[in-house]
Amino acid sequence: MRTIIEPFRVKVVEPIRMTTREERDAYLKEVWYNLFLLRSENVIIDLLTDSGTAAMSSEQWAAIMRGDESYAGSSSFYRFEAVVHDLYGFKHIIPTHQGRAAERILFSVMCKPGQIVPNNTHFDTTRANIEYTGAEAMDLPIPAFYEPSVYHPFKGNMDAEQLRTLIGRLGPGRIPLVMLTVTSNSGGGQPVSMANIREVKEVCSRYGIPLYLDACRFAENAYFIKLREKGYEDKSVEEIAREMFSLVDGCTMSAKKDGLANIGGFLCTNDDLLAQQEKDLLILTEGFPTYGGLAGRDLDAIAVGLREVLQEDYLQYRFASINYLGRHISDGGVPIVEPPGGHAIFIDAKAMLPHIPPEQYPGQALAVELYREAGIRSCEIGSVMLAQRNPCGDGEKPAAMELVRLAIPHRVFTQSHIDYVIEAILQVHERRETIRGYSIVYQPPFLRHFSARFEPYDEASAAKRKPAYATSIVA
Numbered sequence: 001m002r003t004i005i006e007p008f009r010v011k012v013v014e015p016i017r018m019t020t021r022e023e024r025d026a027y028l029k030e031v032w033y034n035l036f037l038l039r040s041e042n043v044i045i046d047l048l049t050d051s052g053t054a055a056m057s058s059e060q061w062a063a064i065m066r067g068d069e070s071y072a073g074s075s076s077f078y079r080f081e082a083v084v085h086d087l088y089g090f091k092h093i094i095p096t097h098q099g100r101a102a103e104r105i106l107f108s109v110m111c112k113p114g115q116i117v118p119n120n121t122h123f124d125t126t127r128a129n130i131e132y133t134g135a136e137a138m139d140l141p142i143p144a145f146y147e148p149s150v151y152h153p154f155k156g157n158m159d160a161e162q163l164r165t166l167i168g169r170l171g172p173g174r175i176p177l178v179m180l181t182v183t184s185n186s187g188g189g190q191p192v193s194m195a196n197i198r199e200v201k202e203v204c205s206r207y208g209i210p211l212y213l214d215a216c217r218f219a220e221n222a223y224f225i226k227l228r229e230k231g232y233e234d235k236s237v238e239e240i241a242r243e244m245f246s247l248v249d250g251c252t253m254s255a256k257k258d259g260l261a262n263i264g265g266f267l268c269t270n271d272d273l274l275a276q277q278e279k280d281l282l283i284l285t286e287g288f289p290t291y292g293g294l295a296g297r298d299l300d301a302i303a304v305g306l307r308e309v310l311q312e313d314y315l316q317y318r319f320a321s322i323n324y325l326g327r328h329i330s331d332g333g334v335p336i337v338e339p340p341g342g343h344a345i346f347i348d349a350k351a352m353l354p355h356i357p358p359e360q361y362p363g364q365a366l367a368v369e370l371y372r373e374a375g376i377r378s379c380e381i382g383s384v385m386l387a388q389r390n391p392c393g394d395g396e397k398p399a400a401m402e403l404v405r406l407a408i409p410h411r412v413f414t415q416s417h418i419d420y421v422i423e424a425i426l427q428v429h430e431r432r433e434t435i436r437g438y439s440i441v442y443q444p445p446f447l448r449h450f451s452a453r454f455e456p457y458d459e460a461s462a463a464k465r466k467p468a469y470a471t472s473i474v475a
């Protein structure tokens with residue numbers, strides 16, 4: 001059969017509340033055009049994130065019932081640890097309540113002010129947690145990464161030559177660790193090849209610098225390697241994942257993505273001393289090392305999810321469904337990051353709305369219009385999220401790309417939901433010249449996209465207002 005179907009059937013349903021355009025106009029005003037501030041009941045198709053939004057399987061729900069809620073030595077922890085150990089292979093496995101908690105602990109232990117952490121591309125929480133320690137988060141992707149329309153099979157790769165030059169220039173003492181984010185989330189869910197992991201590891205080993213994976217979407221990355229990298233076509237995704245982890249010294253993980261769980265994360269390392277320091281910090285804010293901020297039942301759900309996500313029928317369907325969305329909108333003229341990513345389609349808002357300058361946030365404008373048009377919630381990954389802000393004054397340097405991410409939650413939507421999304425995007429594309437930009441009227445000092453407030457851009461009031469670096473409401 002050529003038709004690829006959802007390799008699961010529906011057992012429990014969650015009703016979707018339909019809304020009218022007039023209602024959505026009002027909701028947008030109420031939340032200051034920030035889609036993070038919408039109530040989910042006012043969203044028809046929620047593509048904000050694939051994180052923590054998976055539909056759990058019957059096996060995961062069964063595992064939830066087995067959860068052992070003992071404070072110390074819970075059997076849920078040992079089941080979880082056995083699975084992570086089997087698939088990831090690290091000596092120390094430290095559970096945390098989600099990925100960013102693992103990041104905070106790792107960077108608190110490893111980074112000092114003035115140091116630099118290179119990554120292919122940092123995600124927002126990774127960057128923020130590094131910068132919170134006083135170190136600098138530096139992106140070193142290959143050049144193709146910054147060209148949305150250019151096809152590259154491993155657009156998430158790190159530029160190993162630039163890494164070599166950087167270490168040569170600064171000396172290894174300034175670089176406490178190097179990270180590779182698999183897949184690279186901020187630029188399209190693009191994979192990193194095994195050859196690139198190996199090459200980056202060789203550079204790190206030469207200077208004695210540990211290499212870590214930000215492994216949130218490890219299964220999708222492994223499946224891309226199977227599909228696109230020579231020599232891996234006959235290996236199982238599980239074998240490929242094991243090989244990826246065997247090349248590195250540790251990882252951070254958000255089990256909310258490829259753990260198919262609604263909450264959870266962990267931190268892995270082979271270094272005994274580091275693990276001890278990390279566990280000491282864990283106890284301070286997350287909890288005892290056999291639960292780390294999670295309930296025993298969450299650990300059981302993760303243990304099952306980590307195995308389910310590696311099923312190739314599932315990954316084949318997931319990629320087919322995301323490609324279907326990407327191809328249909330791209331054939332309709334919508335510029336997307338090519339090729340489609342593993343967890344999302346990213347629309348290139350800069351190319352779609354060239355009349356809106358980065359200072360007026362074209363990605364935000366597009367995300368707002370998709371909501372207004374059809375109740376679809378997407379996520380801006382552009383200057384709202386990633387602009388470099390001047391810490392001691394006004395102004396900011398726009399992000400390299402202005403993208404809107406349509407992240408597909410695991411096992412939640414059917415093909416007709418996706419058809420609805422396609423129709424809405426094409427309708428918005430049709431009237432793209434009428435779309436206007438936004439100004440920020442309030443923003444917090446970091447991770448501003450979660451709580452910033454916007455207003456439709458208006459030249460007269462923008463001229464009166466100071467540029468957008470403020471810690472209080474200035475509207």
Ligand code: F0G
Nearest residue numbers: 049051098099100123125185216254256
């Ligand atoms: N690293 C990457 C690559 C991520 O995409 C995320 C989260 C994290 C780390 C942090 O994990 O949320 O469990 O604390 N990304 C979500 C997203 C929020 O929507 O892409 P967390």
